[in-house]
Amino acid sequence: MVTFKIARFDSDKDKEPRFQTYEVPDEKEMSVLEALFYIVENLDGSLAFRYSCRGAVCGSCAMRINGQNRLACQTLIKKLGSTTITISPLPHLPVQKDLMVDMESFFAKYEKIKPYLINNDPIPDKEFKQSFKERAEIDEMINCILCGNCYSACTMAATNSDYLGPAALTKAYRFYADSRDTAKAERLRIIDGEDGAFRCHTLFNCAEVCPKNIVPTYSIQKLKGAACFK
Amino acid sequence: MGISYKHQIIVVGAGLAGLRAALEAKAAGLDVAVISRVQPVRSHSIAAQGGINAALGNAEGGRDDNWEKHTFDTVKGSDYLADQDAVEIMTKEAPGIVYEMEHWGCPFSRTAEGLIAQRPFGGAEFPRTCYASDITGHALLHTMYERSVKEEIKVYEEYLLLSIVKNADSCAGVIALNIKNGEIEAFEADAVIMATGGCGRIYNKSTNALINTGSGMAAVYLTAGVPLKDLEFVQFHPTSLYGTNILITEGARGEGGYLYNCKGERFVKELAPRDIVARSIQTEINEGRGYDNAYVLLDLRHLGKKKIIERLPGIRDICIHFAGIDPIDAPIPIQPGQHYSMGGIDTDAKGATSRPGLYAAGECACVSVHGGNRLGGNSLLDTIVFGKLSGRFASEYVKTKKKSGQGQALSLHLQEIKSKIHRLENSTGKEKPTDVRNQLKETLTENAGIFREKSKLQKGLAKVKELKERYKNIHIQNKNKKFNLDLVRNLELEGKLELAEVIVAGALNREESRGSHFRTDFPERNDEKWLKHTIASFVNGTVKIGYKPVTITQFKPQARTY
Ligand SMILES: Cc1cc2nc3c(=O)[nH]c(=O)nc-3n(C[C@H](O)[C@H](O)[C@H](O)COP(=O)(O)OP(=O)(O)OC[C@H]3O[C@@H](n4cnc5c(N)ncnc54)[C@H](O)[C@@H]3O)c2cc1C
Ligand code: SF4
Ligand code: FES
Numbered sequence: 001m002v003t004f005k006i007a008r009f010d011s012d013k014d015k016e017p018r019f020q021t022y023e024v025p026d027e028k029e030m031s032v033l034e035a036l037f038y039i040v041e042n043l044d045g046s047l048a049f050r051y052s053c054r055g056a057v058c059g060s061c062a063m064r065i066n067g068q069n070r071l072a073c074q075t076l077i078k079k080l081g082s083t084t085i086t087i088s089p090l091p092h093l094p095v096q097k098d099l100m101v102d103m104e105s106f107f108a109k110y111e112k113i114k115p116y117l118i119n120n121d122p123i124p125d126k127e128f129k130q131s132f133k134e135r136a137e138i139d140e141m142i143n144c145i146l147c148g149n150c151y152s153a154c155t156m157a158a159t160n161s162d163y164l165g166p167a168a169l170t171k172a173y174r175f176y177a178d179s180r181d182t183a184k185a186e187r188l189r190i191i192d193g194e195d196g197a198f199r200c201h202t203l204f205n206c207a208e209v210c211p212k213n214i215v216p217t218y219s220i221q222k223l224k225g226a227a228c229f230k
Numbered sequence: 231m232g233i234s235y236k237h238q239i240i241v242v243g244a245g246l247a248g249l250r251a252a253l254e255a256k257a258a259g260l261d262v263a264v265i266s267r268v269q270p271v272r273s274h275s276i277a278a279q280g281g282i283n284a285a286l287g288n289a290e291g292g293r294d295d296n297w298e299k300h301t302f303d304t305v306k307g308s309d310y311l312a313d314q315d316a317v318e319i320m321t322k323e324a325p326g327i328v329y330e331m332e333h334w335g336c337p338f339s340r341t342a343e344g345l346i347a348q349r350p351f352g353g354a355e356f357p358r359t360c361y362a363s364d365i366t367g368h369a370l371l372h373t374m375y376e377r378s379v380k381e382e383i384k385v386y387e388e389y390l391l392l393s394i395v396k397n398a399d400s401c402a403g404v405i406a407l408n409i410k411n412g413e414i415e416a417f418e419a420d421a422v423i424m425a426t427g428g429c430g431r432i433y434n435k436s437t438n439a440l441i442n443t444g445s446g447m448a449a450v451y452l453t454a455g456v457p458l459k460d461l462e463f464v465q466f467h468p469t470s471l472y473g474t475n476i477l478i479t480e481g482a483r484g485e486g487g488y489l490y491n492c493k494g495e496r497f498v499k500e501l502a503p504r505d506i507v508a509r510s511i512q513t514e515i516n517e518g519r520g521y522d523n524a525y526v527l528l529d530l531r532h533l534g535k536k537k538i539i540e541r542l543p544g545i546r547d548i549c550i551h552f553a554g555i556d557p558i559d560a561p562i563p564i565q566p567g568q569h570y571s572m573g574g575i576d577t578d579a580k581g582a583t584s585r586p587g588l589y590a591a592g593e594c595a596c597v598s599v600h601g602g603n604r605l606g607g608n609s610l611l612d613t614i615v616f617g618k619l620s621g622r623f624a625s626e627y628v629k630t631k632k633k634s635g636q637g638q639a640l641s642l643h644l645q646e647i648k649s650k651i652h653r654l655e656n657s658t659g660k661e662k663p664t665d666v667r668n669q670l671k672e673t674l675t676e677n678a679g680i681f682r683e684k685s686k687l688q689k690g691l692a693k694v695k696e697l698k699e700r701y702k703n704i705h706i707q708n709k710n711k712k713f714n715l716d717l718v719r720n721l722e723l724e725g726k727l728e729l730a731e732v733i734v735a736g737a738l739n740r741e742e743s744r745g746s747h748f749r750t751d752f753p754e755r756n757d758e759k760w761l762k763h764t765i766a767s768f769v770n771g772t773v774k775i776g777y778k779p780v781t782i783t784q785f786k787p788q789a790r791t792y
Binding site for chain 1 (some may be wrong): 268269271272273274276277286329332333334335337338339340342343344345346362365368369372373376377379380410439440441473474476477544547548551552553663664706707708710712713714715716
């Protein structure tokens with residue numbers, strides 16, 4: 001048996017989160033997400049959490065598991081190496097219920113950086129050409145699944161509500177560095193300033209928790225450099 | 231009790247098909263909004279790995295490709311059940327929509343000349359599958375979502391569609407559960423476009439996202455008076471990871487991976503179409519040549535570290551995280567798993583259903599372009615092409631439609647649904663939903679899986695009917711209004727039971743083998759009797775099956791050999 005200590009919170013009833021304990025049979029290769037389903041189906045139908053793909057690609061199930069922001073579906077119980085597992089919602093985001101947080105501020109910042117390709121050249125009949133090397137520059141950033149792990153782990157985002165944060169800045173760099181994008185100057189204007197790239201103090205909290213092994217700090221440093229020399 | 235929201239067009243579903251439909255309606259100048267069970271990028275389209283087909287002729291060895299050849303491969307792959315006029319539309323549109331996605335920013339992988347890269351896929355004569363390493367769905371869905379942010383498409387997130395509301399000869403809107411607060415809300419619309427994806431989770435081994443419960447298809451079938459087509463055609467993907475059934479893309483074989491049984495033999499041409507490879511694998515397992523009577527091996531080691539890291543990084547990640555195996559050093563344990571629903575809401579090539587104002591596109595729809603078996607890479611294509619076309623034709627419909635009193639129909643229906651949910655929430659029944667859900671999945675996998683036969687299908691049908699009865703006594707533990715997963719999952723279960731009945735009944739009737747539908751008691755295709763679409767309608771609480779002809783233009787049915 002594995003003991004799950006799970007933060008419960010319903011803003012209609014609770015002032016503060018409380019922890020509830022559940023015992024879940026320890027099955028081979030069980031993920032934390034599967035354990036949560038075990039609880040909902042067998043122990044407590046009132047537990048709330050988000051899920052969709054169960055394969056670490058949709059970004060729904062980010063939560064804090066044994067002290068670190070992780071994806072529940074990607075975290076095998078076995079790998080945590082502990083018989084007690086503590087789960088709470090992603091920190092520094094408003095809790096909607098139990099393990100669900102409100103991602104509105106996260107997506108508001110995503111929208112702020114104009115998260116779409118801008119190309120004002122005439123559109124070719126076929127594709128825009130792009131070399132291997134040009135495409136390689138955005139290889140890492142395009143893997144982002146917008147899970148929010150990095151944003152929630154970032155000390156600077158936690159203490160400054162206007163800071164764009166690591167995910168939005170990674171996305172900004174993904175477009176800035178895309179050889180097909182023609183809005184470089186505009187992009188640098190958006191990320192310039194103290195609520196933009198320069199707020200990053202290179203603590204690398206973001207990189208530690210990214211389920212896709214992205215290093216947002218890299219994108220942010222590149223943006224800082226570009227903004228300095230523009 | 232009023233109407234919460236009003237738009238000219240409501241799109242249900244925010245995957246590739248839904249967002250593309252909404253973008254088209256917006257471009258046509260209409261007031262359109264999307265409702266979705268999840269935030270758009272959480273939709274199942276995100277999980278597609280291998281790629282999207284279009285005869286671009288970019289790859290070495292693919293220069294002579296064209297839409298006619300794409301059409302032929304698709305029709306042959308479908309075991310001649312696809313409607314050929316619809317396939318032609320899709321294959322002609324294909325290059326245009328792939329270029330458009332590229333112009334919108336999709337980060338496709340590239341050839342040495344800087345063109346969109348293409349890889350070979352099963353059942354295709356040429357390397358025709360355009361890809362972004364092995365995260366093509368992710369690349370496409372993010373691009374589509376980015377575009378929808380740019381175009382300011384309104385999305386109502388975390389709403390579960392419950393019902394379509396009809397007027398005498400049109401569609402009045404939809405009723406949905408606001409998952410965030412438990413309210414039942416009405417959306418008035420002149421046209422509704424369904425884009426709710428597949429229903430894989432009726433089966434117990436599925437590559438699909440957990441939210442792929444078919445609730446959209448079920449709502450149409452149960453409440454709109456519109457039939458489902460060819461739902462017995464269920465694709466089983468040959469290679470899902472043993473254990474979690476997470477997909478290992480066909481691209482892994484496209485890049486040169488081999489399949490081995492426990493005797494170390496290669497037992498099938500790896501790039502034959504999916505139905506054929508899936509049956510071969512299952513036969514190896516059934517006849518004792520698998521491992522633990524459950525899986526065979528997919529070996530990528532000979533591709534070398536560089537190629538694996540470059541072309542299949544996502545697959546490598548999946549193997550490492552979910553099976554503790556690095557495919558650079560060890561073969562991957564795989565088994566077939568439910569993957570795709572060729573059938574769905576019966577539409578024509580404009581995405582229109584038999585009810586004026588109700589459209590459908592993507593995996594929840596059946597145009598039909600996949601017939602009895604879908605080729606890899608053709609589904610992403612289907613979602614975008616028919617997403618776009620349904621958006622266009624729904625817009626045209628709305629512009630010419632006579633306005634009728636929709637509000638009244640909605641208010642009435644809203645009350646009905648509210649009482650229904652109230653009854654469900656307060657049911658004193660003793661039946662545990664988990665039991666019904668699990669038994670349903672087992673029954674389907676066991677009796678309507680890769681190999682089917684009369685006695686098993688009869689057993690399956692009886693079981694589904696029993697479970698439908700038991701569902702009436704279901705007990706919902708959770709009485710909370712906010713984010714009530716218990717309620718959401720039980721509402722989905724109701725739909726699953728109905729779709730299961732359609733699948734099993736259609737499979738029992740169809741006494742032949744075609745594409746993914748394989749009857750051990752009728753192992754041959756029978757064009758004389760069965761070259762026709764199954765049309766399933768909901769009548770008096772159960773399924774009523776009829777048929778309609780297949781459209782054949784260029785290609786007369788031939789034996790399907792590879
Ligand atoms: C693992 C995997 C890999 C694949 N790889 C490929 C590939 O390489 N190439 C290819 O061509 N195809 C592939 N496919 C198939 C293809 O990805 C899907 O068929 C396609 O993405 C479906 O897109 P869609 O827009 O129809 O639906 P989805 O992307 O599934 O979106 C459905 C939407 O509907 C919403 N929804 C559902 N029900 C409701 C409801 N009741 N109320 C409100 N909203 C609802 C959901 O929230 C979601 O937004 C793959 C499939 C799987 C399972
Ligand atoms: S950068 Fe990584 S941690 Fe941050 S949102 Fe993207 S995937 Fe999640
Ligand atoms: S459920 Fe999709 S990332 Fe975990």
